[in-house]
Amino acid sequence: MxxxxxxxxxxxxxxxxxxxxxxxxxxxxxxxxxxxxxxxxxxxxxxxxxxxxxxxxxxxxxxxxxxxxxxxxxxxxxxxxxxxxxxxxxxxxxxxxxxxxxxxxxxxxxxxxxxxxxxxxxxxxxSIQGSAPTAGWVRQGDLPAGLRLTPARKAVLEALSTGAEPLTTTELAEKANVGASVVRGLADAGVLRSVVIPPPPPFALPDPLHRLPVLEGAQAIAASELRGRVQERAFSVTLLEGVTGSGKTEIYLEAVAECVQMGRQALVLLPEISLSAQWMDRFTRRFGVRPAVWHSEIGQKARRLTWAACEDGTAKVVVGARSALFLPFSDLGLVIVDEEHEGTFKQEDGVTYNARDMAIVRARLAGSPVILASATPSLETLNNVETGRYRHLVLAARHGGASMPDTRVIDMRETPPPRGLFLSPVLVDGIKARLERGEQAMLFLNRRGYAPLTLCRTCGHRMECPHCTSWLVEHRRKHVLACHYCEHVEPVPQACPSCGETDSLTAIGPGIERITEEARSEFPNARILVMASDTISGPSATAEAVEKISRREVDLIIGTQIVAKGWHFPHLTLVGVVDADLGLGGADLRAGERTMQLLHQVAGRAGRAEAPGEVLLQSFSPLHPVMQALVSGDFAAFMTEEAEQRRPGFWPPFGRLAALIVSSEHADAADRAARDLGAAAPHGEGVEVLGPVPAPLAVLRGRHRRRLLLRTHRNIAVQPILRRWLAQMPLTSSVRVDVDVDPVSFM
Incomplete structure (x- = not known):
């Protein structure tokens, strides 16, 4: 309450x-x-x-x-x-x-x-739509005069001694080894009184002393520092930056332990529901119990219990997705944002908000500390460290003496794969060597399906989504073409819909299904596991896959970004990135930063135990700054250079951005409204409006989209400007304007 x-x-x-x-x-x-x-x-x-x-x-x-x-x-x-x-x-x-x-x-x-x-x-x-309360029985007191005490009745009374905890009819009958009618008979005789049995707490109390970790050196110092932040009972933000495998989770769990010891509540936000499986195991080992969980896939009963337990304070630790920010904590003493750089913390539909940033607001209102954890912090967070807004803890070495993997770039111009294939001979030989030694390998490609594009060899027609300006992705296992933006699905046609030529459609480029097909041919004896949202749905399926990998029932893992974050696979020694250049093109402000973060995280899966790890990046641009930074392992230098490129133009984090997306089912209406909005755009020193222009996804779910971008200097807030601007633009019911403050995606 x-x-x-x-x-x-x-x-x-x-x-x-x-x-x-x-x-x-x-x-x-x-x-x-x-x-x-x-x-x-x-x-x-x-x-x-x-x-x-x-x-x-x-x-x-x-x-x-x-x-x-x-x-x-x-x-x-x-x-x-x-x-x-x-x-x-x-x-x-x-x-x-x-x-x-x-x-x-x-x-x-x-x-x-x-x-x-x-x-x-x-x-x-x-949260209040619960089930009926459970009824139980207690002894009334003295026995009524004339009551005949049969052996069965005597057994019930002995089972329910005076002052004992109430028992249900079933429990009492089983304990006395009698039928339920004997219990009801005693109740009718006035010997037993019905009481409501309060439900047990839905979540056991975590034990901060259950299994204390062995922390040394920089780890012990960081854990002590974070415990101190919790003890202060004051708002602060600390960036916990550590290389992959440095034990960031174990360290911030010590801050959780301190929070629980003080009787307060802790919230841990994870960017992906799938990450909760291995994280939950670590938590259970440390505290002896499982925490409360909050995300879209939990059932209504669990949702109801968790909400109520947050409200009355019995849920001491909650791990969840971004929506967990809106739970009714009664005494929030700590907020942790794991993998704080992840773009999935930004909700794009409905209310558009960044859970990382709003977590800091929630903690400030509660007067509690925030820990942002990442091996590859965002430029915004690093800038806040540089300007003194955030504290900074750095873990430069892996836990237990494990070394960082050796990273090399495979120049695809010099050692290309055979025609029609996508794995370089260098990468194939590397995987074979690891498999022969009984080690595990991973292939990473951040692209679902069999092929990202299907076209006609005769007329060049490209299969496009009827509702979006995006190519349809072939999913050969399901024999369909699918749009990954609006979920439109259609069967693969036998003939080209444009020229009518049969058997002329061909797949262009690789998706993860196509790489799996090639891997099965190259490594016929390997036990292969595919980890993608198409093949693994939900935390339970993810946990099962992780268990198979941990038990060494898998030789080769092939995955999309689901495999990139947070996993600890001690026997995995080689990571091969099929298309390291993917994501570097286009006009995305953060393309380089995102690619660097993603590939650094993927690379971090290799060599996390005694055996050394190796990372092979297939690239047609081996001299690109991202590739060079991955090879050198100098993430800090790359981010410093990235900052210097953004600073002169006042791009975030040195300025503020807000995107306005004008959309309508009719292209003319969208164009007209966007032009009117552009004509009324605000002007002034430190204020600039770019556009309107067609959005990169010019049609999405049947709506035509035009984009304007408001950019201001860091000391100028965008909200008052946006309110004044939008207030002078009456819109018809057929046109919608969506506002995205601090956009992370420019689609």
Whole structure:
């Protein structure tokens, strides 16, 4: 339950504001009926009328926000026009801290606050839809006069001695070795009294002393530093940077241990649900129990229990995806963002927010420390370290004396694969050598399916998605062509849809299925496991795959980015990157940084134990700065150069960005609205608008898209500019403008 100190009673008055989980720009005012006068507090969940229907909302009050984020004040509605609140629902209120967080996220992202509330309220409403309470039996006291004590009845009374914990009918009958009718007979005779048995805590308390790790040198110093941050009970941000295999997880779990020892709650955010499998094993080994888990794939019962346990404080540690930020923690004492650089922390649909950045806001509101962990920190985080906003801990060596892998670039111009194939002879020979020694190898290609493009050899027609400007990807195992943006799927046609020529369609380029086909031919005796979202769905399937690898039931792993992050495979000694140049093209601001981070993480899977590791990068651009940085292992120098390239143009992190995507089902309407928006673009010193131009994905899910980009100097906030700009642009119902503050994707 929410702490009573967080509830602020409302003095009797005639109106209150209610925030509804709907896309309104602000809360709506309602009249307070006489029966509720003086009985409402901010955070209370209420039922209100809206049009001809009933809606559930939350009593709201203004949140103090920085001037550049403050919402515009809506004109007050006359009291005579207010409709009354229908009732106050018997639900735990939303805490002041969570309400402030909702307002902050909405203000920063320019999302309707009701849509941010919806991410909390839907789970909140489900949290009370529990099952019926369990009934049990206790002894009433003295036996009634004249009660005949049969051996069966005597056995029941002995099983339920005075003062013992209540037992259910089934438990009592089994313990006394009698039938349930004997128990019910004693109840009818007044010997037993029915009581409600409280449910056991859904999550066992982690034991901070269960299995203490052996930490030495820089690890021990880092762990001590992080424990100290938790003990301070104050907001701070610390970057824990360490090479792959340096033990970052074990170190930040010591901060979790300190948090639990203090009786407070810790939140750990992971970028991928799939990563939770091995992470959970590490947590269980350290603390003796499993933590609470929160992500989209958990069932309703687990969701309900976790929400309630966060609210009453019995869930001491929660590990989850980005949506876990909106859980109702009663005493949040620590927030950890693992792999903080990952782009998957950015939610692109609905309310667009970066969970890494909003985690820092949530921690600041709670007055708790934040730990950002990564082997390849983002440039934004490194800049915050450089400017003194964040503390910095560095682990330069792998744990247990393991060495970093040797990285080499295979120049595909000099040692190309045979015609029609995609693995260089150098890479094939390297894998064969490892397999002959009984070691494991990995092939990495960040591209699902069999081939990224299918075209007609006769007329050149390319198979394109009918709803998006993207090529259809062949999935040969399923005999379909699929769009990875809108999920459109169609069978592979027998004839070209343009010229009608049969058997003329051919696959261009490799996807992971095609590489698997080639690997089975090159390594016929190898036990191959494919790890991609098409083949492994959910944490349980991922855990099973990881177990097979750990038990050495797999020789060759072939995977997409699912294999790149966080895994510890001690027998894996060779990683081959099939297309290291993938991701370097296009106009993406962060293309080099992202490719560097991804390939560095992939390379980090090799040689994490005693046997030395090797990484082979297939590239047509071996002199590219990313390839050279991977070979030298000098990530810091690469990021310094990347920063120097962005600084003169005030690109993030040295400036601020916001993307506006204008979309419509009609191209003319999108063009017209984008031109009007561009004509009204703000100007001034340190403010620039680029566009409008067609978005790289000019059509997505049937909507035509045009993009404008607002860029400002670092000391100029984009939110007030965006509000003024959008306020002067009335749009028709056929046109939508989506705002993305701090975009990480430019599609």
């Amino acid at each position: 929410v702490q009573s100190s967080l509830l602020e009673p409302i003095a009797p008055r005639k109106r209150v504001s209610v925030l509804l989980p709907l896309p309104f720009p602000a809360p709506l005012d309602y009249a307070v009926p006489e029966v509720l006068a003086g009985h409402l507090s901010p955070g209370d969940v209420v039922a209100v009328p809206l049009g001809g229907r009933r809606e559930t909302g939350v009593v709201w009050e203004p949140t103090p926000l920085p001037a550049d984020l403050a919402f515009p004040v809506a004109p007050e509605v006359a009291a005579s026009r207010l409709r009354p609140i229908r009732e106050r629902l018997d639900l735990p209120p939303l805490s002041r801290e969570l309400r402030r967080f909702i307002d902050w996220v909405a203000a920063y992202t320019l999302a309707p606050p009701g849509m941010v509330l919806a991410m909390c309220l839907r789970s909140h409403l489900r």
